[in-house]
Amino acid sequence: MAMHRRKVLKGIAASGASLAVLKAPYVQAQAAPMRVGFLTVKTGPLASGGLQMEQGLLTYLKDRNNMLGGRTVELTTADTTGNPAVCRTKMQELVERFNVSCVLGPLAAFEALAIDDYIRSSRTPTLAVAGAEDLTQRKPNAWFTRPGATSAQPSHAVADFAAKDLKLKRVATIADDFAFGHENVAGFQRTFEDAGGKVIQKLWTPLNAPDYGTYISQLKPDLDGIYTGHAGSNGLKIMRQLSEYGLKGKLKVVGGFTPIDESLLQQIGDDGLGAHTGNWYSAELDFPENKKFVELMRRDYKVDPGVYAASTYLFGEVLDAAVKAVGGKVEDKEAFQKAIRAVKLQNSVRGPMHFDEFGNVVGNIYIRRVDKVGTKYVNAVVKTYPNVSQFWTYNKDEFLKNPVYSRDNPPARYLER
Amino acid sequence: MNRKSIAVAIGATACAAVPWIITNDYFVNLASQILIYALLALSLNLLLGYGGMVSLGHAAFLGLTGYSTILLVLAGHDQLTTAILSVVFSTACGALFGVLALRASGIGFLMITLALGQIVWGIAYRANELTGGDNGLTLPARPVPFGIDINSASNFYHFTLIVFAIALFCIWRMTRSPFGAALCGTRDQPRRMSMLGHNVWMIQWLTFVIASFWGSISGLLYIYYNLFMSPHAISLQQSAEALLMAILGGATTLSGPIVGAVIITIVKNVVSTYIERWNILLGLIFVIVIMFMPNGLVPGCRQLWQSIQSRRKAPAPETKSASEPAP
Numbered sequence: 001m002a003m004h005r006r007k008v009l010k011g012i013a014a015s016g017a018s019l020a021v022l023k024a025p026y027v028q029a030q031a032a033p034m035r036v037g038f039l040t041v042k043t044g045p046l047a048s049g050g051l052q053m054e055q056g057l058l059t060y061l062k063d064r065n066n067m068l069g070g071r072t073v074e075l076t077t078a079d080t081t082g083n084p085a086v087c088r089t090k091m092q093e094l095v096e097r098f099n100v101s102c103v104l105g106p107l108a109a110f111e112a113l114a115i116d117d118y119i120r121s122s123r124t125p126t127l128a129v130a131g132a133e134d135l136t137q138r139k140p141n142a143w144f145t146r147p148g149a150t151s152a153q154p155s156h157a158v159a160d161f162a163a164k165d166l167k168l169k170r171v172a173t174i175a176d177d178f179a180f181g182h183e184n185v186a187g188f189q190r191t192f193e194d195a196g197g198k199v200i201q202k203l204w205t206p207l208n209a210p211d212y213g214t215y216i217s218q219l220k221p222d223l224d225g226i227y228t229g230h231a232g233s234n235g236l237k238i239m240r241q242l243s244e245y246g247l248k249g250k251l252k253v254v255g256g257f258t259p260i261d262e263s264l265l266q267q268i269g270d271d272g273l274g275a276h277t278g279n280w281y282s283a284e285l286d287f288p289e290n291k292k293f294v295e296l297m298r299r300d301y302k303v304d305p306g307v308y309a310a311s312t313y314l315f316g317e318v319l320d321a322a323v324k325a326v327g328g329k330v331e332d333k334e335a336f337q338k339a340i341r342a343v344k345l346q347n348s349v350r351g352p353m354h355f356d357e358f359g360n361v362v363g364n365i366y367i368r369r370v371d372k373v374g375t376k377y378v379n380a381v382v383k384t385y386p387n388v389s390q391f392w393t394y395n396k397d398e399f400l401k402n403p404v405y406s407r408d409n410p411p412a413r414y415l416e417r
Numbered sequence: 418m419n420r421k422s423i424a425v426a427i428g429a430t431a432c433a434a435v436p437w438i439i440t441n442d443y444f445v446n447l448a449s450q451i452l453i454y455a456l457l458a459l460s461l462n463l464l465l466g467y468g469g470m471v472s473l474g475h476a477a478f479l480g481l482t483g484y485s486t487i488l489l490v491l492a493g494h495d496q497l498t499t500a501i502l503s504v505v506f507s508t509a510c511g512a513l514f515g516v517l518a519l520r521a522s523g524i525g526f527l528m529i530t531l532a533l534g535q536i537v538w539g540i541a542y543r544a545n546e547l548t549g550g551d552n553g554l555t556l557p558a559r560p561v562p563f564g565i566d567i568n569s570a571s572n573f574y575h576f577t578l579i580v581f582a583i584a585l586f587c588i589w590r591m592t593r594s595p596f597g598a599a600l601c602g603t604r605d606q607p608r609r610m611s612m613l614g615h616n617v618w619m620i621q622w623l624t625f626v627i628a629s630f631w632g633s634i635s636g637l638l639y640i641y642y643n644l645f646m647s648p649h650a651i652s653l654q655q656s657a658e659a660l661l662m663a664i665l666g667g668a669t670t671l672s673g674p675i676v677g678a679v680i681i682t683i684v685k686n687v688v689s690t691y692i693e694r695w696n697i698l699l700g701l702i703f704v705i706v707i708m709f710m711p712n713g714l715v716p717g718c719r720q721l722w723q724s725i726q727s728r729r730k731a732p733a734p735e736t737k738s739a740s741e742p743a744p
Contacts, residue, residue: 042693043696078689078690079689079693079695081689082649083649084553084643084645084647084649084650085643085645085649085650086685086686088643088645089446089447089450089686090686092442092443092446093443093686093690096441096442096443096446096570097441097443097444109551109552110551110552110553110647110649113552113553113555113645113647114553114643114645114647116555116645117555117644117645132552178550178551179550179551179552180551182545182550406545406550407545407550408545
């Protein structure tokens with residue numbers, strides 16, 4: 001059995017991996033590559049996001065000659081299929097079988113929640129895309145770090161922009177009916193209503209709804225705008241159908257960080273023109289690091305990077321800085337984790353960023369508007385909210401006293417029947 | 418018989434020794450998972466193989482036990498009370514589901530079990546306050562049965578193995594009992610069985626309850642292993658997977674579902690590390706098995722073995738028959 005496995009593993013740094021399988025004492029050596037585990041989704045409905053995560057990470061590693069902070073990287077990619085139980089098994093495989101020093105991913109909130117206790121007990125530094133609020137709020141995990149954003153972190157800024165700059169008063173929300181959508185909309189609603197707006201209607205669409213017609217036709221006639229929190233290809237679908245139902249131009253469309261993703265922007269095209277979304281990233285960001293990233297992505301994959309690709313590219317930057325800080329000694333997990341949390345980047349792909357005490361990012365949130373430049377559609381940055389934390393402008397302790405954002409929390413005060 | 422009991426003893430020893438044969442925690446954990454899914458498939462197979470009732474809602478019992486275990490532990494009950502209560506609750510739901518589902522047979526039965534499974538899934542997904550919705554619930558810790566810590570991979574494996582062995586023995590006894598024979602009778606000749614004075618409905622309902630009981634036990638193991646429950650664990654896909662395990666291995670046999678669970682779990686978790694399109698491989702395995710061994714792997718291999726045996730013996734009578742006319 002071991003012989004066979006060795007044969008299969010031939011490509012993966014022969015000595016290290018098979019020694020680990022045979023439980024031989026692991027020899028710590030600077031020359032040995034640093035093992036990095038990568039949890040992504042390659043099959044199932046979340047696969048498009050998972051694919052971009054992989055593209056972003058590979059772009060970073062390729063550009064850096066497969067090095068992080070001076071150590072060669074040996075990447076092990078695992079497909080979680082978007083299923084919590086499989087995600088857990090894959091996480092165990094990465095840690096117990098491949099002896100990885102840190103794990104990147106997972107994508108979905110429920111995946112991160114399923115491995116939460118395992119991350120703690122195995123003490124594995126983990127950088128996650130998953131937005132689940134509580135992992136860096138009421139149930140903080142010392143080994144969990146989120147360089148992207150919580151589900152609602154950009155929503156707060158969009159809400160502020162919608163109320164103060166766009167002067168929207170009456171808004172309906174529409175989003176996917178799962179935890180990410182609930183948290184995403186809840187953040188918008190809270191800040192929007194605190195700024196004087198009213199959310200008068202909340203619609204939830206099933207994740208795999210083929211058509212939004214029945215939902216769009218429920219929209220109240222006297223709305224100023226609509227907020228969408230759809231993720232993945234559902235963003236494309238809602239933008240297209242809003243336009244098909246003749247609402248384009250009549251309703252101001254605002255959105256969270258997922259509906260108008262750069263990877264789908266060219267397909268959304270005219271339907272999205274003028275829509276405002278808030279995100280911690282835009283392919284249009286005028287930073288040297290980002291310009292390089294966008295160029296590499298266009299060259300290798302013929303797409304503009306969206307938020308998922310940017311996430312894993314950012315992971316690369318954060319890890320690079322952390323590995324440098326510990327002088328390459330990533331096998332010392334405590335020190336490595338401490339170094340990851342202490343990372344402070346001025347010129348990352350998303351601009352300046354650092355982590356708060358919970359391991360969640362504090363960084364800029366950009367309000368982007370869909371513009372047409374020549375024949376190309378872009379998410380042009382129209383406003384920057386600097387150094388936004390997961391708590392927005394709220395008091396941290398009060399924020400944490402409230403229950404976590406959900407479908408009915410905070411309660412909507414202005415719903416109209 | 419003696420040879421058989423020796424084989425069982427060797428098999429049991431080999432299973433018990435797994436953690437010492439494969440020392441890597443990951444593979445030991447995988448073995449535990451295989452046992453958990455094998456138990457789920459075994460319990461489903463009581464309905465499918467022995468009772469001829471195709472159920473597409475069996476994962477519901479995984480969820481009913483899992484969620485009730487977490488909720489009871491969070492409510493402050495101790496692990497033993499929780500385990501008993503949640504299995505009783507889940508089995509009671511099974512009894513109710515049985516009453517509903519057995520109003521129909523064949524496709525009707527399948528559709529009702531599908532609907533019931535989806536209702537459980539829907540409650541888990543929708544009742545945010547109770548089940549945490551999409552984000553699921555976390556069990557704080559594994560229990561400590563008789564003061565033994567089962568947190569390490571090998572200890573948990575042995576715990577699972579003991580439960581599995583008890584379950585396997587009970588299921589084996591059941592299928593070999595007069596009740597098991599009556600069950601097969603209701604599958605093949607329901608009208609004749611009722612003419613013979615058997616209460617067909619009662620036999621099928623009892624089987625449904627027993628199947629949901631063992632399904633609940635596998636749910637208990639599942640939640641102890643994963644410490645996490647979300648609607649994904651009880652989705653239609655999970656029910657279908659258990660069904661496929663039983664069909665792939667051979668639904669008419671006791672060992673079939675175990676073989677199916679081994680193959681599917683390994684392809685899903687180990688082979689997928691090397692082959693990106695492992696779904697296609699799984700599909701290919703199904704197609705090939707269904708084409709060449711329509712009754713499943715275990716009966717198929719048994720048939721193959723018998724035909725090889727008889728072919729090996731075949732030359733002997735042939736020479737006899739050839740030599741017979743000579744003198």
